Amino acid sequence: MQNQRSPTPHVANAVLLLKRSLRLDMQPGELLPDERVAFDIERVHKDSGLLMRMLAWRRGALLLAFGLSVVPALLGFIGTLIDAADKDIPGTITGLSFLASIANMVALAGLWWAFRHWDDWRRSRKLLLTTWMVGFIVPFLIALFPFKTLAAGQGVGTEALVGMIGALAAVVDLGPKALSLLPGLIRAAMMSKVLLPRSTVGGWLVQLAAPFYLMLVFVILIVPYQLAGGNLMAPALFALMAGPVVVWRAGRRLTQLTSEEEIIALLRNTRVLSAVFGVLGGLFALMGLIDVLEAFNMGWNDAVVAILTLVANIFVLSVVSLDVLMKAIAGHQGEEPADTEGPWSDDEGSFEAFVRAITPALTEVDADPEA
Numbered sequence: 001m002q003n004q005r006s007p008t009p010h011v012a013n014a015v016l017l018l019k020r021s022l023r024l025d026m027q028p029g030e031l032l033p034d035e036r037v038a039f040d041i042e043r044v045h046k047d048s049g050l051l052m053r054m055l056a057w058r059r060g061a062l063l064l065a066f067g068l069s070v071v072p073a074l075l076g077f078i079g080t081l082i083d084a085a086d087k088d089i090p091g092t093i094t095g096l097s098f099l100a101s102i103a104n105m106v107a108l109a110g111l112w113w114a115f116r117h118w119d120d121w122r123r124s125r126k127l128l129l130t131t132w133m134v135g136f137i138v139p140f141l142i143a144l145f146p147f148k149t150l151a152a153g154q155g156v157g158t159e160a161l162v163g164m165i166g167a168l169a170a171v172v173d174l175g176p177k178a179l180s181l182l183p184g185l186i187r188a189a190m191m192s193k194v195l196l197p198r199s200t201v202g203g204w205l206v207q208l209a210a211p212f213y214l215m216l217v218f219v220i221l222i223v224p225y226q227l228a229g230g231n232l233m234a235p236a237l238f239a240l241m242a243g244p245v246v247v248w249r250a251g252r253r254l255t256q257l258t259s260e261e262e263i264i265a266l267l268r269n270t271r272v273l274s275a276v277f278g279v280l281g282g283l284f285a286l287m288g289l290i291d292v293l294e295a296f297n298m299g300w301n302d303a304v305v306a307i308l309t310l311v312a313n314i315f316v317l318s319v320v321s322l323d324v325l326m327k328a329i330a331g332h333q334g335e336e337p338a339d340t341e342g343p344w345s346d347d348e349g350s351f352e353a354f355v356r357a358i359t360p361a362l363t364e365v366d367a368d369p370e371a
Helices: 011-021 033-041 049-085 091-116 121-142 147-151 156-195 201-228 233-254 260-288 290-295 300-334 350-367
Strands: none
Touching: 011 049, 033 049, 049 091, 049 121, 049 156, 049 300, 049 350, 091 121, 121 156, 121 300, 147 156, 156 201, 156 233, 156 260, 156 300, 201 233, 201 260, 201 300, 233 260, 260 290, 300 350
């Protein structure tokens, strides 16, 4: 398609795409030259304004996710190379770190490929999902390695200390990935509500996911809270737990609202409040964990990488989750009679056009398991 032959967007085009990814109304605004070709000539949206709107937003969101993912992936890879040159670090640790870095690079490459093929939703979403799963699952498999065995025979105290260091390293590596799951799903559910104002699916997903998000935040943060002995980690914990509460309150209203203007206003207020609590909680957490980082010989770069990884994964998950959610809803709607009014139908019939636009792709995927 046209975008595959076009060069990497210039700075001005990249800025436009990044601004688009942050727009709550998910309107494309000004179209880039290759987008005009895709939409006006190649008609990748098949006359579905809803699909066109989602593809344009998705392109910007993929670029933002890629930009946020580059720094932690490169820092992690460079850190692995530095550790490999340190003779005091066991080769097993270096090998596992290198494997994790490779998985992150695979996920990063998948993001870029999905961005470059933004106008082929089927191929883009499938490869994005596959590479994201590689980058997500591999670190969890690596965490199964028992660090305590590295100090076998050196005494109970040493073995316990090495095991504790391994546990903390696992929390630092896996915590951001685990924490990003529900925020990414919640963000996707909110975006689906913007696309389908009369749908109740997005609101119910937000309301159901928020309590689990709250418990996940508590379970993961209670470890650094105990290591820090409370102190500044206490306000950090409560500030970060306030975010899911704000989201839960928004979810209740999203199940009732059907006006796009009211939905966007609610999401704007929710985003601002969540961001305030998130920034405050992050600052308190960084200050409260200074002594812990020093005690376990961990630098500020580890904390920065963890935060960047969390933010990047949230944006990646928002795209992945929206892909899965919209495909699932469209696939279900495609099985219903054409005149059936589902809870997600809209007055303009744009969702019905969206279903017609992607139904051939859905049918082809079902017919070809390897597609």
